[in-house]
Amino acid sequence: MVASSPYSPGRFSPFPSRRSVVHSTKGIVSTISPLANEAGLQILRQGGNAADAAIAAAAVLNLVDPSMTGIGGDAFALFYEAKTKKVHALNGSGRSAAAATLDDVVRDLGITDLVHGSIPNTSALSVTVPGAAAAWVDVVEKFGSGKVTLGEVLAPAIGLAEGGGAVGEVAAFYWAATEAELLSKPNGVELLKKDSKAERGYRAPRAGELYGNPLLAETFRRLAEHGKRGFYEGPVAEAVIEVVRSLGGYLTLDDLKSHGEMGSEITEPVSLRLWQLADEEHQEIDLWEHPPNGQGIVALMALGILQAFERDGKIRRYGSRDHNSIEYLHALIEALKIAFSDGSWFITDPHSSEPVTTQSLISDEYLSSRAKLFSPSTVTTDLTPGSPAHKTSDTVYLAVTDPEGNACSFVNSVADTFGSRIVPAGTGFVLQNRGAGFHLNPAHPNAYAPNKRPYNTIIPAMVTNASDGSLNTVLGVMGGAMQPQGHVQVLLNMVMFGMNPQEALDAPRVCIGVALPGKSTDPGKKVDRTVYVEEGIAEKTVRGLEGMGHEVKRVEDWNRALFGRGQVIRVKTGEVEGVKERVYSAGSDGRGDGAAVAMI
Numbered sequence: 383m384v385a386s387s388p389y390s391p392g393r394f395s396p397f398p399s400r401r402s403v404v405h406s407t408k409g410i411v412s413t414i415s416p417l418a419n420e421a422g423l424q425i426l427r428q429g430g431n432a433a434d435a436a437i438a439a440a441a442v443l444n445l446v447d448p449s450m451t452g453i454g455g456d457a458f459a460l461f462y463e464a465k466t467k468k469v470h471a472l473n474g475s476g477r478s479a480a481a482a483t484l485d486d487v488v489r490d491l492g493i494t495d496l497v498h499g500s501i502p503n504t505s506a507l508s509v510t511v512p513g514a515a516a517a518w519v520d521v522v523e524k525f526g527s528g529k530v531t532l533g534e535v536l537a538p539a540i541g542l543a544e545g546g547g548a549v550g551e552v553a554a555f556y557w558a559a560t561e562a563e564l565l566s567k568p569n570g571v572e573l574l575k576k577d578s579k580a581e582r583g584y585r586a587p588r589a590g591e592l593y594g595n596p597l598l599a600e601t602f603r604r605l606a607e608h609g610k611r612g613f614y615e616g617p618v619a620e621a622v623i624e625v626v627r628s629l630g631g632y633l634t635l636d637d638l639k640s641h642g643e644m645g646s647e648i649t650e651p652v653s654l655r656l657w658q659l660a661d662e663e664h665q666e667i668d669l670w671e672h673p674p675n676g677q678g679i680v681a682l683m684a685l686g687i688l689q690a691f692e693r694d695g696k697i698r699r700y701g702s703r704d705h706n707s708i709e710y711l712h713a714l715i716e717a718l719k720i721a722f723s724d725g726s727w728f729i730t731d732p733h734s735s736e737p738v739t740t741q742s743l744i745s746d747e748y749l750s751s752r753a754k755l756f757s758p759s760t761v762t763t764d765l766t767p768g769s770p771a772h773k774t775s776d777t778v779y780l781a782v783t784d785p786e787g788n789a790c791s792f793v794n795s796v797a798d799t800f801g802s803r804i805v806p807a808g809t810g811f812v813l814q815n816r817g818a819g820f821h822l823n824p825a826h827p828n829a830y831a832p833n834k835r836p837y838n839t840i841i842p843a844m845v846t847n848a849s850d851g852s853l854n855t856v857l858g859v860m861g862g863a864m865q866p867q868g869h870v871q872v873l874l875n876m877v878m879f880g881m882n883p884q885e886a887l888d889a890p891r892v893c894i895g896v897a898l899p900g901k902s903t904d905p906g907k908k909v910d911r912t913v914y915v916e917e918g919i920a921e922k923t924v925r926g927l928e929g930m931g932h933e934v935k936r937v938e939d940w941n942r943a944l945f946g947r948g949q950v951i952r953v954k955t956g957e958v959e960g961v962k963e964r965v966y967s968a969g970s971d972g973r974g975d976g977a978a979v980a981m982i
Contacts, residue, residue: 394940394973403884403967406980407956410968411435412949413780414450414976417547418442421538422782425530426981432782433461433525434535436790437518441539441602443778445595447553447975448573448800448812449560450860451778453601453613454622455796455814456510457517458672460651460844461525464787467851469670469844470525471651474517476510476641477731478817480833482632487830488822490630496822501830504563506631508815509802510836511641512622514794515605515613520646525790533606540606543599543810546592550975555940557586560800568625569805572597573812598810614642621806622813629804637833649673652740654682655848656877657689666848669873671841673740674729678841681866682744683721683752685873688713690746690753697758705879706890706919708926709758714874715894715913715932716762718867720752722896725866730828731835761931777840777865779858781949783966785981789856789951791842843869853953855883859971861946863896868946876952883950884969890918891945893937916945947974 404410409432411422421442422435430438436459444452457474487507493499501508522532549557564570565582574584575593587593604612613619619638626633653668669685671678691697697713704710724743732740742748755762777795795814796802802815819837820830828837839862845855855876859868868891875886893914915924917938924934937944951968968978 394942399972401884401888401970401972401977403882403969404978404980406966406982407963409782409784409981410951410966410978411439411780411782411981412951412968412970412976412978413439413443414552414778414947414971414974415443415446415550416975416977416979417446417542418780419977419979423979423981424538425535426784428534429527429529430535431527431786432784432788432790433459433521434527434530435782435784436780436792437521438535438538439780439782440518440778440792440794441536442542442547443780443794444811445539445543445598446547446549446593447778449553449556450796450799451794452796452811453514453518453605454512454811455514455794455801456512456816456838456840457514457792457794458676458838458840458842459517459521459525460670460672460791460842461521462789462844462846462853462856463525464853467846469651469846471649471672472517472521472524473647473649473672473676474513474520475675475816475835475838476513477637477833477835478510478820478830479632479634480637480640481634482507482832484822484824484830486632493822496824499822501818501820501822503798503815503818504803505818506626506629506802506804508818509626509631509633509804509813510817511633511637512814513641513646516610516642517646519605519610521790521792524648532609536602536606540599540602543595543602546594549587549589549591549593551589552975554587554589556799558588560803561586563803564800567803567805568628569807570803572805572810573800595810597808601809601811610642610645614638618806618809621809625804625806626813652679652682652744654686654744656685667854667877668846668848670844670846673732675731675835675838676841677725677729677837677839677866678843679729679740679743680721680725681841681843681869683724683749684717684866684870686744686746686749687717687720687753690750691717691756694750694753696753696756700878702879705875706923708923708930711892711923711927712758712930712932713756714870715892716756718870718894719762720755721866722863722894724752726896728827729837734827734831734834759930777860777862779842779860779947779949781856781858781951781968783856783951783953787853787964789844789853791844791856791858793840793842793858793860795840795860839863839865841865841869845873855953856951857948859946859948861943864893864944864946867891867893868948872948872950882969883952883967887948887950887969887971890916892916892919893944914944916942942973945973947971949978951978
């Protein structure tokens with residue numbers, strides 16, 4: 383669960399509170415930091431669109447919440463283009479070292495059990511090429527308004543990095559939890575605050591304190607002035623390779639240069655048509671997700687399996703009173719288990735040898751066959767391929783809409799808390815450890831190989847109306863294996879149970895244990911089949927699930943980070959004096975520091 387922290391602000395939520403839905407006809411920025419929100423709004427006011435604003439916000443988040451995100455990680459984007467009513471997808475994930483084989487990796491790690499072994503999270507072998515820098519440039523160039531430059535987009539973050547930005551409570555907690563480890567790593571003090579009274583002269587910034595990072599400002603400035611070459615070639619690239627190679631990694635300058643020249647991959651998003659159960663007319667909607675190597679298809683599969691349960695008469699059509707009921711949660715949990723059992727095996731780099739096609743996994747025929755595993759009264763135990771266990775991850779998700787009706791669903795991550803904890807000297811950022819997501823079993827589709835992208839947890843989502851392709855919702859929930867689970871629960875809270883965006887985010891969640899690829903599983907231990915339930919779910923529901931055979935554990939306080947933090951912007955059409963006008967309605971997760979902020 384969550385590591386203990388030397389900075390202990392007490393209970394996560396010491397008193398009940400509420401947030402209202404935020405409405406706007408112009409645009410909304412919703413992130414986990416008010417400072418990032420303001421950066422996005424500044425760009426919208428300057429004439430930028432949702433894509434431009436998303437990158438401005440992401441850059442600020444790198445400064446004020448570096449344990450979760452940054453330019454040293456990966457990024458994925460979905461962009462809704464209002465003019466064409468088309469959803470575009472951009473995969474900004476990096477690859478493994480071209481010069482390292484699976485044999486090299488297991489030899490260096492001294493691993494002989496390839497089925498249960500894994501790449502350690504803080505090993506230099508876990509560092510893949512950072513894809514975020516190229517993604518930031520490509521999102522602005524391919525989806526941006528053309529009215530603001532990359533330098534203008536990054537200016538708010540550069541200014542804050544030089545002058546200092548105030549740190550939020552949740553960000554401070556995780557910063558402090560990793561303080562000792564950062565102090566022990568080469569260049570780790572670059573991500574800490576100078577303090578002559580601290581034991582080693584540096585410490586994690588506390589909530590409300592100003593934190594500046596001039597080295598990060600210079601990294602951003604290089605990117606702004608030189609584009610992708612400013613990151614993937616020259617001093618920044620050299621610093622990345624120097625620290626990785628010194629710690630036993632295989633990345634080279636050619637690996638970075640190749641990624642910079644290749645850029646992010648523009649892919650075709652995948653979608654599944656769903657019922658709109660909160661609507662008496664049963665309006666159909668399409669949920670859009672990224673294809674592999676992201677895990678978005680897990681959300682699509684789980685929802686498709688739930689639909690198959692209903693179509694086959696195994697569950698009834700649920701109404702508002704069924705939210706988080708025993709019957710509903712049992713069906714949800716079992717659908718997620720089946721979806722993850724497939725996703726954890728089949729999701730890999732689509733450019734690797736013989737990948738399973740995404741469409742085959744979300745076809746009605748296949749989902750119906752998987753739904754046959756479900757029993758309405760008992761737990762399903764025989765699931766192949768894959769098997770459940772648990773891992774968390776650290777990511778930021780943000781949603782932006784603009785006055786023209788465009789939207790950007792954007793996620794940026796360093797994988798674990800402060801990623802690999804490896805900081806290239808003089809750059810002010812940490813490198814991700816996404817390579818720890820590779821399997822070492824050569825028979826696994828997601829096995830480590832040279833120049834390959836691993837299973838990636840980060841997934842933005844978007845919903846359009848099936849009738850005309852118009853934008854319905856921008857949504858995402860951050861946090862490792864929780865991400866597709868969060869997408870399913872938050873979306874169903876709105877379309878099945880009639881909640882508004884804020885209610886949908888506030889509602890307590892469940893999280894099933896999932897063995898994400900690459901995570902070591904001790905053959906001598908029992909597989910974790912726990913269903914984690916958040917405080918707020920009724921005790922009788924917990925007892926009912928246990929009666930069906932589920933192993934249930936209640937999660938409280940700061941450990942509620944397990945259930946992720948999300949953002950939602952929903953779109954509807956209103957009318958003022960006979961004139962139809964677009965209305966955005968947004969919510970921001972109370973488990974985080976941020977908010978949804980409206981443009982006027």
